[in-house]
């Protein structure tokens with residue numbers, strides 16, 4: 048097969064020369080701290096920065112577990128497999144709750160049934176940057192004395208009733224991982240509202256020297272290859288990007304200064320980036336509404352999703368992805384199993400049947416919304432889905 052000479056990256060954020068330059072400067076000088084700038088942006092008192100989103104979740108849960116004898120954490124049955132692994136790494140038990148077919152997020156009624164005397168925390172995941180309805184989840188959690196830990200890995204910049212996602216729960220975390228709407232290649236941001244927690248001083252297993260250098264090299268490669276004319280080159284390499292098997296042995300460490308600087312630079316235009324993505328997602332949604340075989344996931348009233356990509360459920364999913372990919376349109380099957388279906392998670396997650404989560408896993412397609420996606424690309428996506436989705 049001939050190599051494809053134009054292929055849209057499926058997710059992620061293009062980095063600019065100015066981001067790299069700012070990151071380099073930040074690494075060698077003492078710039079104003081990224082964590083403080085992010086806390087201001089989120090309108091919270093303070094946040095701390097670690098090596099990944101999963102590391103942040105694990106640290107949050109370890110801290111919450113000190114405040115209660117309860118040991119169970121409720122998470123949605125369709126989300127990133129690193130979520131149950133972070134719960135297990137914190138020494139806690141995972142209980143799955145089905146998702147809502149219409150939003151793809153935690154089902155509030157299911158949650159009311161799942162919460163019990165053993166529930167330490169619930170982790171609503173704002174999947175695809177679509178806010179969970181915190182107006183339903185927070186009172187329920189309060190009633191049962193359960194902590195709410197917002198998973199904002201995909202949701203930097205989303206709002207609900209004008210308030211930023213990540214500022215609602217008792218705690219929250221963001222991911223700065225590759226492929227996210229707000230990225231430093233790897234990294235995580237955590238927050239605990241009522242915090243005397245010394246995590247800001249967290250030392251852990253410090254990533255420095257060679258490991259940090261390697262991460263920066265990968266970050267620079269990502270910056271270069273995140274372009275429709277070059278992306279196919281890096282996709283042709285066996286980098287394991289489609290691998291959905293993750294381990295319990297993830298690093299819990301600090302994030303290097305270069306990446307702090309990069310994140311600070313991106314934060315300066317994050318609202319602009321999110322607004323552009325939202326605009327593209329809204330255009331696609333408008334065109335796709337009523338297309339047979341396509342079901343759009345619906346954000347709750349009063350919310351503004353961040354859409355790092357646009358999710359939808361498609362009847363003929365695999366055929367549609369193949370056809371969209373053949374045209375270089377960046378379609379992707381995000382996580383192809385619900386958490387109860389991954390063999391390597393058995394023994395970590397509760398077993399049972401989670402019909403909506405299984406349906407989502409079998410039908411989800413994401414389409415890119417980043418700055419390289421043109422109106423022409425979006426019209427092509429819609430035309431093709433209208434041909435093959437049903």
Ligand SMILES: Cc1ncc(COP(=O)(O)O)c(C=O)c1O
Pocket residue numbers: 098099100101102126127129130172174198200201221222223224234235
């Ligand atoms: C919903 C969700 N939660 C948690 C994570 C974990 O973030 P990280 O890769 O930074 O550990 C991800 C990353 O893909 C995610 O999508």
